[in-house]
Amino acid sequence: MSTDVNAGGNAAAFERAQRVIPGGVNSPVRAFRAVGGTPRFISRAEGAYLWDVEGRRYIDYIGSWGPMILGHGHPAVLDAVTRAARQGLSFGAPTEAEAELAEAIIERMPTVEQVRLVSSGTEAAMSALRLARGATGRPKIIKFEGCYHGHADALLVKAGSGLATFGHPTSAGVPPEVVQHTLVLEYNHVAQLEEAFAQHGSQIACVMIEPIAGNMNFVRASVPFMRRLRELCTQHGALLVFDEVMTGFRVALGGAQAVYAGLIPGFKPDMSVFGKVIGGGMPLAAFGGTRAVMSQLAPLGPVYQAGTLSGNPVATACGLATLREIRKPGFFEALSARTRQLADGLAAAGREAGVPLATDSEGGMFGFFFAEALPQNYNAVLATDKERFNRFFHAMLARGVYLAPALYEAGFVSAAHGDAELDATLTAAREALKG
Ligand code: KE4
Numbered sequence: 001m002s003t004d005v006n007a008g009g010n011a012a013a014f015e016r017a018q019r020v021i022p023g024g025v026n027s028p029v030r031a032f033r034a035v036g037g038t039p040r041f042i043s044r045a046e047g048a049y050l051w052d053v054e055g056r057r058y059i060d061y062i063g064s065w066g067p068m069i070l071g072h073g074h075p076a077v078l079d080a081v082t083r084a085a086r087q088g089l090s091f092g093a094p095t096e097a098e099a100e101l102a103e104a105i106i107e108r109m110p111t112v113e114q115v116r117l118v119s120s121g122t123e124a125a126m127s128a129l130r131l132a133r134g135a136t137g138r139p140k141i142i143k144f145e146g147c148y149h150g151h152a153d154a155l156l157v158k159a160g161s162g163l164a165t166f167g168h169p170t171s172a173g174v175p176p177e178v179v180q181h182t183l184v185l186e187y188n189h190v191a192q193l194e195e196a197f198a199q200h201g202s203q204i205a206c207v208m209i210e211p212i213a214g215n216m217n218f219v220r221a222s223v224p225f226m227r228r229l230r231e232l233c234t235q236h237g238a239l240l241v242f243d244e245v246m247t248g249f250r251v252a253l254g255g256a257q258a259v260y261a262g263l264i265p266g267f268k269p270d271m272s273v274f275g276k277v278i279g280g281g282m283p284l285a286a287f288g289g290t291r292a293v294m295s296q297l298a299p300l301g302p303v304y305q306a307g308t309l310s311g312n313p314v315a316t317a318c319g320l321a322t323l324r325e326i327r328k329p330g331f332f333e334a335l336s337a338r339t340r341q342l343a344d345g346l347a348a349a350g351r352e353a354g355v356p357l358a359t360d361s362e363g364g365m366f367g368f369f370f371a372e373a374l375p376q377n378y379n380a381v382l383a384t385d386k387e388r389f390n391r392f393f394h395a396m397l398a399r400g401v402y403l404a405p406a407l408y409e410a411g412f413v414s415a416a417h418g419d420a421e422l423d424a425t426l427t428a429a430r431e432a433l434k435g
Contacts, residue, residue: 009054013041034406035390040397045072047416050402058402059421063412066214066246066276069335069364070325071416077280077321084317090309097320098311104323105278105286108254111268115288116297117311121245121275122150124285125208127305128273129154131287132206132239134303135296140200142207142238143167144187146378146408148215149208149243149273159184187213187377188225193232201236206271211256214246214410216381218360218367219374227264239293245275245285246410249323251363253332259362280322282315331415335364338422339413342366345426353433355388366411381408395432401425 008015017024025031025039032039040052048071050060063069070077084097102115118124129141129152141154149155157167157179167184169176183200185192197204207229213219221229233240247256254261255274261267271293275285288294298304309315325331343361346368350357358375359368369375370385370392389407396403401424404411 010038010041010052013053014038017041029404029406029409032405034408035393037394037397039405040402047071047073048414048418048421056400058397058400059417059425061401061403061411061413061425062409063414064276064281065409066250066365066412067279067281067322069250069277069412069414070280070322071414074321074325074416076325077318080317080321081282081314084314087313089314090312092308095311095313095316097313097316101278101311101316101320101323102286104320104327105274105288108249108323108327109257109272109274109288110254111257111270112272112288113291114294115274115286116294116305117284117286117316118305118307119283119285119309119312119315120150121243121273121285122152123307124245124273124275124287125149125155125243126152128241128271128287128289129206129208130305131289131293131296131303132241132271134301135293136205136237136239138203138205138238139181140183140203141181141205142183142185142193142196144185144209144213144378146187146216146219146381147208147210147213147243149210150245153178154182155208157182157184159186186379187216187219188222189377190225190228193225193228197232197236197238201232201238204236204238206239206241207233208241208243208273210243210246211260212247212251212362212365214365214367215408216375216378217369217404217408218365218410219376219378219381220360220362221260222376223260223263226260226267230264230267233270239270239289241271241273242269243273245273247362247365248272248274249277249326250412251365253327256362277322277326278319279315280318282312282318283309284312284315284319325415332363335413335415336362338417339364339366342413342417342422342425343368345422346429349426349429349433352430355433356385357433364413366413368411369407391435392429392432395435396425396428399428399432401428 156171271289339361343359370388375381
């Protein structure tokens with residue numbers, strides 16, 4: 001069996017993969033089904049760049065969907081990972097590095113007193129959900145249309161038929177009774193929040209939210225909405241769970257909760273979910289909260305949660321090396337400025353071309369929509385020009401710029417993206433928008 005997939009390029013690699021892996025991918029978004037065409041099979045990455053198996057180079061704005069905030073192959077990260085690997089890949093026993101990483105997370109997230117390390121954002125969100133239910137003794141949860149918290153059954157839910165009715169599964173294989181306690185509301189809709197708490201307040205264990213929704217491309221929770229959400233959770237004894245898998249250590253060193261604490265005096269979530277950046281590209285995520293809530297977890301308390309590779313020493317070393325770099329003075333200021341420069345440059349290119357193009361960014365995360373204004377909820381995102389997005393995606397890919405292959409995904413800039421990469425990106429965008 002040939003192992004040299006370079007011979008036939010991306011198409012041959014895709015053909016081969018589809019024979020042995022469903023859809024040829026290990027995560028659906030990678031298959032390019034939202035934008036069409038053949039996915040690029042990556043052979044290597046360095047700095048701000050990816051190379052595919054045909055040797056084509058791309059400026060990378062996916063960054064593994066967020067983790068690669070330093071860029072690919074940062075020397076300090078590679079050194080830490082190599083050294084850790086030589087000490088041992090996995091022990092199934094505690095290591096000091098896990099406490100060090102927990103300390104590093106807590107140091108930057110003052111609302112978090114303790115964290116549990118796991119291996120994926122799905123696992124972290126699922127565990128946070130179980131913990132919220134266990135800590136409150138309540139069954140019901142609220143999530144929002146357009147927010148994604150991984151693929152745990154209870155979170156694969158779309159809005160019910162009427163206001164404040166319970167959700168329906170978004171996936172086959174999820175029995176309706178599994179999601180009967182999941183209420184799905186419209187993002188940024190204060191009246192629906194009021195109604196849901198009025199009807200179910202004493203039964204609601206938690207509200208889980210992406211504070212800046214990167215799974216709707218880039219939609220911010222409004223300040224009035226977030227303020228009211230905090231008030232209602234406090235009033236009814238529900239836990240406010242910030243899913244910061246994407247925004248944590250990405251939109252600011254202190255995550256989106258730092259952004260909202262700057263906008264709403266005294267604001268803080270009750271629990272937080274992290275991933276992506278804290279693993280630096282390796283399988284590592286976490287969930288955390290107050291000591292009182294976290295102490296409900298096994299082995300201390302009645303809420304069970306476990307994992308063979310949780311806190312894996314190599315992944316932990318990768319995450320620690322990454323966090324050491326991003327907390328250096330000036331790191332986030334430079335990354336934020338660079339990302340804002342990109343977002344503003346894309347908007348300017350839209351204006352020059354006479355194309356409605358709304359953009360936004362926070363820290364090292366950005367989004368853009370072919371629309372006159374930034375959408376405020378999922379339905380508004382659906383109403384943006386998807387066909388134009390897909391044409392733009394392919395026009396940019398052909399010019400060596402790799403954007404997220406789906407309208408509903410955010411983009412990510414790394415510290416390795418410099419003037420040359422931004423200039424090339426904006427030149428490509430001006431050309432692509434003429435099409
Ligand atoms: P993972 O299980 O994929 O590590 O994390 C799930 C998750 C949880 N919460 C948020 C806010 C997330 O964005 C994610 C995963 N993000 C997607 C990108 N939209 C990962 C890419 C993929 O599914 O392949």
